[in-house]
Amino acid sequence: MDGELFPRERALVAPGAVHVPDWLDADRQRELLDACREWARPPAGLRTVRTPGGGTMSARQVCLGWHWHPYAYARTVVDGDGAPVKPFPAWLGELARRAVADALGADAGRWTAAYDIALINFYDGDARMGMHRDADEKSDAPVVSLSLGDACVFRFGNTETRTRPWTDVELRSGDLFVFGGPSRTAYHGVPRVLPGTGPATLGLTGRLNVTLRVSGFTDAT
Secondary structure (H helix, E strand, O other): OOOOOOOOOOEEEEOOEEEEOOOOOHHHHHHHHHHHHHHOOOOOOOEOOEOOOOOEOOOEEEEEOOEEEOOEEEOEOOOOOOOEOEOOOHHHHHHHHHHHHHHHHHHHHHOOOOOOEEEEEEEOOOOOEEEEOOOOOOOOOOEEEEEEEOEEEEEEOOOOOOOOOOEEEEEOOOOEEEEOHHHOOOOEEEEEEEOOOOOHHHOOOOEEEEEEEOOOOOOOO
């Protein structure tokens, strides 16, 4: 936030999991927000995700490249309007590669496949995300997470259980979080959004999380 006594520093939260504060500057945040608003329009736009048990996720979602539905991927919005999923833009893949390089340094060279999935989640002030693993892909490339708007408490746990040990990290607008290697399948979630904490100049009420992944799929998947 403005006027802090000490600047926030990058942090190794767990092996292979790195938080980089303020990675996106104000202009890049606005550009990404503008793109998210276009992606959220129908067809294949922002939707409420329904779980197999009949519940609904409180964060709404739109997908690029491959459409995620619990707990699989498809090329069409099979749990929505049935439209083809929106394409994954090359510039977003380049942004993901740069994020991994900046966060993981020399270790980034282990992964060469192109990023081809974006899951964009919109959280209003009451939305949450339970502890879960990103385990529906066939690639072990790092997950890239970018935050826009209101800050949140991001809970990063372990690979064995949804319970402790975990670390709570405050993610703010422009922050980058990358997790790969031994932390690629760690449980994580968002227990709380902090309403009214986003930068006023961004013009976003709520929180957007742009999550970028490598599918490891072929079109026959």
